[in-house]
Amino acid sequence: MKKYLLKRIAISIVTLLAILIILFLMLEFMPGSPFNDEKLTADQIALLNAKYGLDKPVMIRFFNYVKNMLTGDFGVSYTISKNTPISQLLQSRLPISVRIGGQAVLLGTVIGLILGIIAALKHNTIWDTLTTIISVLGVSLPSYVFALALSYSLGFKLQWFPLLYDMANPLRSSVLPTISLCMFTIATVARFTRTEMLEVLGSDYMLLAESKGISGFQLIVKHALRNALIPIITVLAPLIVGLMTGSLVIEKIFSIPGIGSLLVTAIQANDYNVILALSFIYSAMYIGIMLVVDILYGVIDPRIRLAKGDKHE
Amino acid sequence: MNKQNEKIMFAEDDFELLHGDSISQMDENYSSQSYWRDVWHRFIRNKGAVIGFLCIVLIILLAIFAPHWNEYTYDSQIITNQNLAPRVQGLEKFGIFDGSESMSTSTGEVEVNKYISQDGAETGLEDTYYWFGSDVLGRDIFTRTWIGTRISLYIALAAVLIDMLFGLSYGLISGYFGGAVDNVMQRFAEVLNGIPSLVIVTLLIIVLKPGLLTITFSLMITGWIGMNRIARAQMLKLKEQEFVLASRTLGAPNFMIIFKEILPNIFGQIITNTMFSIPNAIFTEAFLAFIGLGVPAPMASLGSLISEAFKSFTTHPYMIIPPIIVLAVLMLSFNLLADGLRDAFDPKMKEM
DSSP, X not given: OHHHHHHHHHHHHHHHHHHHHHHHHHHHHSSXXXXXXXXXOHHHHHXXXXXXXXXXXXXXXXXXXHHHHHTTXXXXXXXXXXXXXXXXXXXXXXXXXXXXXXXXXXXXXXXHHHHHHXXXXXXXXXXHHXXXXXXXXXXXSOHHHHHHHHIIIIIIIXXXXXXXXXXXXXXXXXXXXXXXXXXXXXXXXXXXXXXXHHHHHTSHHHHHHHHTTOOHHHIIIIIIIHHHHHHHGGXXXXXXXXXXXXXXXXXXXXXXXXXHHXXXXXXXXXXXXXXXXXXXXXXXXXXXXXXXXXXXXXXXXXXXXXXXXXXXX | OHHHHHHXXXXXXXXXXXXXXXXXXXOSOOOOOOHHHHHXXXXXXXXXXXXXXXXXXXXXXXXXXXGGSSSOOTTOOOGGGXXXXXXXXXXXXXXXXXXXXXXXXXXXXXEEESSSOTTSOOOSOXXXXXXXXXXXXXXXXXHHHHHHHHHHHHHHHHHHHHIIIXXXXXXXXXXXXXXXXXXXXXXXXXXXXXXXHHHHHHHHHHHSOSSHHHHHHHHHHHTTHHHHHHHHHHHHHHTTSHHHHHHHHTTOOHHHIIIIIIGGXXXXXXXXXXXXXXXXXXXXXXXXXXXXXXXXXXXXXXXXXXXXXXXXXXXXXXXXXXXXXXXHHHHXXXXXXXXXXXXXXXXXGSOO
């Protein structure tokens, strides 16, 4: 376990370092310099370079860069909002994205679990078929299809929910984005839960538990669900990837002022600094979550070691 | 005696002859079939997979031939014919696809038909038919949809090739040689896998221009890692087997063992996994196109069509429907086909 843990942490650190190197190189080789004003003389540029530490060797500049990134100093935005520190831009946006993403994960997991359990308990009935259809649809359709369908029907035609995100009314206006984001989660979780539950329900220890007289709710939750839950943790990582990419589109459709829509705007406006900062944040979040999921997996199920974890996609 | 005789008296219709298949209990052991025939039979029995396969074939045919079916091309703009609702010859007489659409104005919903004017004036469009309607620049959505489908199919093909060329060889070689080679190769893959593909695509787009090439590149960088794992796991399972040892004893070079001895034995898993990576790749393209990083205009892809039509989807919802339906059917079909192939190749993996 200890070896596995160390290995996972080492890989995460190397990955983060690799990303930092790539980002730094992109910054280095990007055409243009911050001081390309024609009025500046060579001496003045040299002075400015010295002031901002740009005359130092590459290694030192790299370490400065790493230090800045890790302390949250991402520099200033060039085009989106001129000379605003990026950390300031993020301050209001990050919580919104995290909240909507969190809502989607929570709602998706709960609904997915319920659907999966029902499908497994009522195996080969209409409920089972219904769950299978929902999960195939949820996996197959991009989240923006759901978003468009929902905003057209519930938002535009029926006017139950606002079409656009409203800062004054965050709960009501985040209903549609959350639902469209969590469809993929529902589908994946339901599918896995169903498979795992069927396997657990057919096992000998369930037969034993049943013959001991344990029944109903307790049997399902305490004996079946607990064991079925373990492999479901493995699908969390791909789900989070799905949420990250999904959030870009969803935030654009509902004009949510989160980091996803910021990235889209930054790409379209060629705002390098913002793109690099957001790339770093996305990577750091992703690596952190993957690490937590992997460690959690090892802690919850001691049978699983790296060798076995490799097989799961 | 009499009593007993009575007991065994039977009426004529007490018994009847059994007919047909109910008599002969067929033995379940039938002559051995080849692996591929077995797979074929299991596949054919899976209705969803067959339907998915037929849909894919249909979409491929439409993508090849449909853009030539009318006089419009994907980039010909006829400014006078903009925002026309779908109109199809024949069907217009039944009141559907007759070119009318409901517009919500300040005075309420109005039914508008831009092809035929209500007051009898000439519009010049009486003989014009846009099967799926026309967009804001007066381009034919029918042609554009099928041209856009070609992009998605190209991406599917690219995903297959990348899986086969990169992922497969990488995983097989890594698994076969093991030890330090395996360690280095797998750690590299893990580090690469730790970078979200979203970030890779974003950074690539800064360096290159948005377009098909960039999308293909980003698929090349991240698309093969899943396949690498499958191929490696299979290789680890098979490489200690006797037939590999026999081949090695006979002096077969490593290259031969990997690609001639082991590869044919894991072909099922490879095909299944490839099929699963296709919808992912199509999804990536559609996603990039939607946020404006897809193929540059006037070229169309399903994602960029959806993205364009999204801007006016509350006023002209017919524009967004064809690309969404084609995309949805395509994704669904590939998923169903992949599910079916997985069950056909490996019935043990079937989700009960």
